[in-house]
Amino acid sequence: MQQLGAVHVDADQSPGNSTWHKPMHAKVEQLSVPALREACSQCNLRELCLPMGLAEDELDQLDQLVDVRKRVLRGQHLYRGNDPFEAIFAIKTGFFKTAVLLEDGREQVTGFQMAGEVLGMDGICSEKHTCNAIALEDSEVCVIPFADLENYSRAISALQHHFHKMMSREIVRDHGVMMLLGIMRAEERLAAFLLNLSQRFTARGYSPTEFNLRMTRNEIGSYLGLKLETVSRAFSRFQEEGLITVHQKHIQIRDAAGLKKLLTERRV
Amino acid sequence: MQQLGAVHVDADQSPGNSTWHKPMHAKVEQLSVPALREACSQCNLRELCLPMGLAEDELDQLDQLVDVRKRVLRGQHLYRGNDPFEAIFAIKTGFFKTAVLLEDGREQVTGFQMAGEVLGMDGICSEKHTCNAIALEDSEVCVIPFADLENYSRAISALQHHFHKMMSREIVRDHGVMMLLGIMRAEERLAAFLLNLSQRFTARGYSPTEFNLRMTRNEIGSYLGLKLETVSRAFSRFQEEGLITVHQKHIQIRDAAGLKKLLTERRV
DNA sequence: CGCGCTGTTGAAACTTGTCAAAGTTTGTGG
DNA sequence: CCACAAACTTTGACAAGTTTCAACAGCGCG
Numbered sequence: 363m364q365q366l367g368a369v370h371v372d373a374d375q376s377p378g379n380s381t382w383h384k385p386m387h388a389k390v391e392q393l394s395v396p397a398l399r400e401a402c403s404q405c406n407l408r409e410l411c412l413p414m415g416l417a418e419d420e421l422d423q424l425d426q427l428v429d430v431r432k433r434v435l436r437g438q439h440l441y442r443g444n445d446p447f448e449a450i451f452a453i454k455t456g457f458f459k460t461a462v463l464l465e466d467g468r469e470q471v472t473g474f475q476m477a478g479e480v481l482g483m484d485g486i487c488s489e490k491h492t493c494n495a496i497a498l499e500d501s502e503v504c505v506i507p508f509a510d511l512e513n514y515s516r517a518i519s520a521l522q523h524h525f526h527k528m529m530s531r532e533i534v535r536d537h538g539v540m541m542l543l544g545i546m547r548a549e550e551r552l553a554a555f556l557l558n559l560s561q562r563f564t565a566r567g568y569s570p571t572e573f574n575l576r577m578t579r580n581e582i583g584s585y586l587g588l589k590l591e592t593v594s595r596a597f598s599r600f601q602e603e604g605l606i607t608v609h610q611k612h613i614q615i616r617d618a619a620g621l622k623k624l625l626t627e628r629r630v
Numbered sequence: 631m632q633q634l635g636a637v638h639v640d641a642d643q644s645p646g647n648s649t650w651h652k653p654m655h656a657k658v659e660q661l662s663v664p665a666l667r668e669a670c671s672q673c674n675l676r677e678l679c680l681p682m683g684l685a686e687d688e689l690d691q692l693d694q695l696v697d698v699r700k701r702v703l704r705g706q707h708l709y710r711g712n713d714p715f716e717a718i719f720a721i722k723t724g725f726f727k728t729a730v731l732l733e734d735g736r737e738q739v740t741g742f743q744m745a746g747e748v749l750g751m752d753g754i755c756s757e758k759h760t761c762n763a764i765a766l767e768d769s770e771v772c773v774i775p776f777a778d779l780e781n782y783s784r785a786i787s788a789l790q791h792h793f794h795k796m797m798s799r800e801i802v803r804d805h806g807v808m809m810l811l812g813i814m815r816a817e818e819r820l821a822a823f824l825l826n827l828s829q830r831f832t833a834r835g836y837s838p839t840e841f842n843l844r845m846t847r848n849e850i851g852s853y854l855g856l857k858l859e860t861v862s863r864a865f866s867r868f869q870e871e872g873l874i875t876v877h878q879k880h881i882q883i884r885d886a887a888g889l890k891k892l893l894t895e896r897r898v
Numbered sequence: 899c900g901c902g903c904t905g906t907t908g909a910a911a912c913t914t915g916t917c918a919a920a921g922t923t924t925g926t927g928g
Numbered sequence: 929c930c931a932c933a934a935a936c937t938t939t940g941a942c943a944a945g946t947t948t949c950a951a952c953a954g955c956g957c958g
Contacts, residue, residue, distance in 0.1 A: 462805050465894045470809040484805065486798035493805060512791060516784045523780060529797040530754035536804035537730050537752065537761060541738040543811035544855035548946070579905060587812035589947055594906055610905080610955080626733045816914070846936065857915055862938055878923075878937080 401425040402504075410478030411452045411504075413524035420518050427514055428452075428504040440481060440495040440503060447485030449507045453477050456501020457576040460484075461584070462493045471585040473535070474498070474577060476562060483529055498576040543587045546625075551586040552596045553624040556606065560615055571618070575611040669693040670772075678746030679720045679772075681792035688786050695782055696720075696772040708749060708763040708771060715753030717775045721745050724769020725844040728752075728761045729852070739853040741803070742766070742845060744830060751797055766844040811855045814893075819854040820864045821889040824874065828883055839886070843879040 402408055403421045412424060431454065434440050440451060440458065458475045472493060475481055485491040486508065515522035542551050564570040575582070579590040579597075586593065600606045605621055607614040615621065670676055671689045680692060699722065702708050708719060708726065726743045740761060743749055753759040754776065783790035810819050832838040843850070847858040847865075854861065868874045873889055875882040883889065 462809050464809065464813065468813045470805075470812040472805045472808050483798055484801050487795045487802055492802050512787065512794070516787065516790065519780065519784065522784065522790075526780070526797070527755045529794070529801070530751055532801050533752050533797070533804065534755055534760050536801060536808065537738075537740045539808055540740050540804065540811060541730050541732065543808060544738040544852065545732065545736045578903095584812070590905080591907085591948085592946060594904095595946095598906070847938095848936080858937080859916085859939085860914060863914095866938075 402428055405454070407452075407454065407478040411480070413520040416518070416520055420520070423514060423518065424521065427510055428506055429510070430505045432503050432505055434458075434497040434501045434503060436497055436499050436501075438497050440497065440501075441485075441491045442494050443491055445485075445491045447482065447489050447491055447508065449505045450480055450482040450485075450511065451495075451503040451505060452480050454502040454504055456503075457498045458495050458501065459498055459577060459581060459585075460493045460495045469584060470587075471581055472539070474585065477566060480528055483532055498581075539585075548586075548588055548592050549596050549599065550624055551588065552582075552593065552600070553605075553621040555582065555586060556613065556615065557618065557621055557625075560618070571615040573613055575613060670696055673722070675720075675722065675746040679748070681786075681788040684786070684788055688788070691782060691786065692789065695778055696774055697778070698773045700771050700773055702726075702765040702769045702771060704765055704767050704769075706765050708765060708769075709753075709759045710762050711759055713753075713759045715750065715757050715759055715776065717773045718748055718750040718753075718779065719763075719771040719773060720748050722770040722772055724771075725766045726763050726769065727766055727845060727849060727853075728763045730761045737852055738855075739849055740807070742853065745834060748796055751800055766849075807853075816854075816856055816860050817864050817867065818892055819856065820850075820861065820868070821873075821892040823850065823854060824881065824883065825886065825889055825893075828886070839883045841881055843881060 402412060402424050405411070416424065432440075432451075434456070443463065453475055455477055457477075458481060459471050460473045460475065460481065461469050461471045463469050475495075481495050481503070482491065484493055511521075511525065515525055542554055546554065559573065559575075560570045563573050577585075579593045582588075583590040583593045588596075597606070597608045600621075601608050603620070605615070605617045607616060670680060670692050673679070684692065700708075700719075702724070711731065721743055723745055725745075726749060727739050728741045728743065728749065729737050729739045731737050743763075749763050749771070750759065752761055779789075779793065783793055810822055814822065827841065827843075828838045831841050845853075847861045850856075851858045851861045856864075865874070865876045868889075869876050871888070873883070873885045875884060
């Protein structure tokens, strides 16, 4: 009930695309020093990344936290499962997916992340990353060394609390996805996906009703536990019913209320 | 790949059982003071709950952390969605499920928790619990006021780090469930479920091959995204194939390797 | 300008869900 | 302590939803 609005989207890999399959392991160029020292306190995403209401001197400390920014080009991995865990990453610009793999090669997309969201918290427990994080468009992330984060957290309780909230939010988000996968049917899942994207774009100042998908139908399907054909059919159906307009990756929501109704009204 | 072993189990509510439907909101009797002050440092679950390698004085501090223990009888809620979040709970004895609800009444079990595991971390982000936690047998939990936990964490870095690991583990576990729900078929899901239970019982010193389920078929189904009939049929099928023996809630695993094979070998 | 990837659509097959009936277990009250 | 009721489980037959297989269209990149 409470976290449906929080359900969000990740997409699986497109197996036929060579760009996806030979990504260098983020030999990401580090920006020149002046560039990377762009302060958190000046960042227009700070409301998403950082706790509010810090004292001046605390803000100054926080600017030390991000020691480097990193570019990740479309198709490159930010990290892979089993990489040693050293830092979490705040997305400054761009769009990512995270995915876990089964031995037999099947892949499950566990999330899609956009600017202001944080990646890598799954790696804390085993000191290794436990999923792959892949850029779906050219992106830039702030690298936050985890040991530093824990140190500053002990000094700045607002930072500590904020970090705990971020991890907790991730757990709640995952519960939303579990609900989506466990009890919703195909069209409900897609409706929840679209509404969640819309909401997140809105929070970033973009149009609630018009946006471009960064992921393929296959990736959407992997996230939603559906085959790409099912996703495609559901899009077509929504369009027939006047709920949305689809042109390739471009989506226009024409009847948000209608989409919501799909979620709240038990099917016939 | 990495967290299949971590996939674990939760069950949904049995809609027809009055015990389930009128649980008092944990008017849990608080144990008498001597009882509740049983120290963490003496608890035989401390390896699961607490960081290892603390200094003597740190251990003494930790014993302050749990201010109360709480009994929760079978069928009672430990907390409900929307309850104010004040503490997390370490299970001392017993067995719980957590579940989220959709407006239309559909329920998704998000996890089953046993002794040594921690409940309630979903509530941090919104200061409200976001799911229901219900005892599946008479249980006892240690109440850890969250504000205190954050305070001690700032003083004891091992505690801080341990807590972060616990939250991270929860995220990784959820990813495992998402994989289960997203890409496995019914029998794979049930096999993963049984193996995960077996592993967790083993870690607690119980038999790896023989145990009693605490949850109903309906609850297993809700956790696994299946209907209870499908769960029942899968159990029967496993039994026919000699993988397990089932008598009601009593499970005996006869061929663990066979169950694992179900997970790793792509179906025909 | 054409090849390859991505997306769309149709028809058939398969898995799981739905409905129904009956068996089993557990709990309660007489 | 037994009897009855409620809850839970099992099994069958059938229906529905989703996947699979296949063919083709559209777009984008080289």
